[in-house]
Amino acid sequence: MENGLEQNWSPEQICGRMRQEFPDDDSMRLVHETIYQALFVQGRSGLNKELAKHLRSQRTRRRPRTITARNAERGGPIVGKVMISERPAEVDDRAVPGHWEGDLIIGNQGRSQSGSLVERTTGFTMLLCLPDNRRAATVAEAMQQQIQTLPAQARRSITWDQGIEMANHAEFTVATGIPVFFCDPHAPWQRGTNENTNGLLRQYLPRNSDLSVHTQSDLDAVAAELNNRPRKRLNYLTPLEAFNQLALH
Numbered sequence: 001m002e003n004g005l006e007q008n009w010s011p012e013q014i015c016g017r018m019r020q021e022f023p024d025d026d027s028m029r030l031v032h033e034t035i036y037q038a039l040f041v042q043g044r045s046g047l048n049k050e051l052a053k054h055l056r057s058q059r060t061r062r063r064p065r066t067i068t069a070r071n072a073e074r075g076g077p078i079v080g081k082v083m084i085s086e087r088p089a090e091v092d093d094r095a096v097p098g099h100w101e102g103d104l105i106i107g108n109q110g111r112s113q114s115g116s117l118v119e120r121t122t123g124f125t126m127l128l129c130l131p132d133n134r135r136a137a138t139v140a141e142a143m144q145q146q147i148q149t150l151p152a153q154a155r156r157s158i159t160w161d162q163g164i165e166m167a168n169h170a171e172f173t174v175a176t177g178i179p180v181f182f183c184d185p186h187a188p189w190q191r192g193t194n195e196n197t198n199g200l201l202r203q204y205l206p207r208n209s210d211l212s213v214h215t216q217s218d219l220d221a222v223a224a225e226l227n228n229r230p231r232k233r234l235n236y237l238t239p240l241e242a243f244n245q246l247a248l249h
Contacts, residue, residue: 104130113211123242127216
């Protein structure tokens with residue numbers, strides 16, 4: 001862990017690397033919040049202040065956001081979650097296209113947002129315009145508008161984290177017929193395709209920018225650029241080409 005921090009790895013990257021290097025050793029499983037808490041708790045006694053300097057925030061005190069605070073900001077609690085453990089096996093092996101992962105992309109100081117949907121098999125990306133807020137009703141409506149532009153065989157499921165912006169998942173499923181599955185807490189690797197894509201999207205939607213200025217046309221243009229970029233894992237097809245081959249035929 002210390003070696004990773006000294007190389008400016010994030011706690012999330014450290015946890016992911018541990019799973020990679022020790023796939024069969026459950027004792028080497030951590031969630032990134034555990035590393036944060038260890039650093040900040042021990043930092044009060046001066047033990048890990050040097051290591052804490054390698055965090056991107058460089059803070060020596062944790063500023064947790066409670067579920068209550070998030071709920072007050074975005075809406076009510078998530079009722080009736082269907083967890084990722086109940087997701088069909090076909091989603092895991094990526095053999096069947098049409099299964100998506102989604103999340104929010106947050107702008108400067110958490111004051112603006114967009115949304116992303118990434119198809120697991122091909123990496124084909126769609127973006128959600130959320131200029132005013134990230135309330136559950138707003139996110140569900142934007143997601144419904146985008147996903148319903150696709151044929152039925154290309155929209156089989158969506159996997160999201162436990163953000164309260166997905167509190168209207170049941171209404172979304174009734175309207176679209178698309179089930180929503182929720183990741184376990186603090187488990188971003190369970191939607192790793194989306195996490196990786198959001199990293200690429202930061203080239204166009206920086207963390208320190210106001211994302212509310214982007215129209216849906218702007219976001220469609222960003223998605224189109226990613227979708228027309230050749231990918232090694234697709235044998236250098238583009239996500240758009242792979243999506244058209246697999247999901248639309």
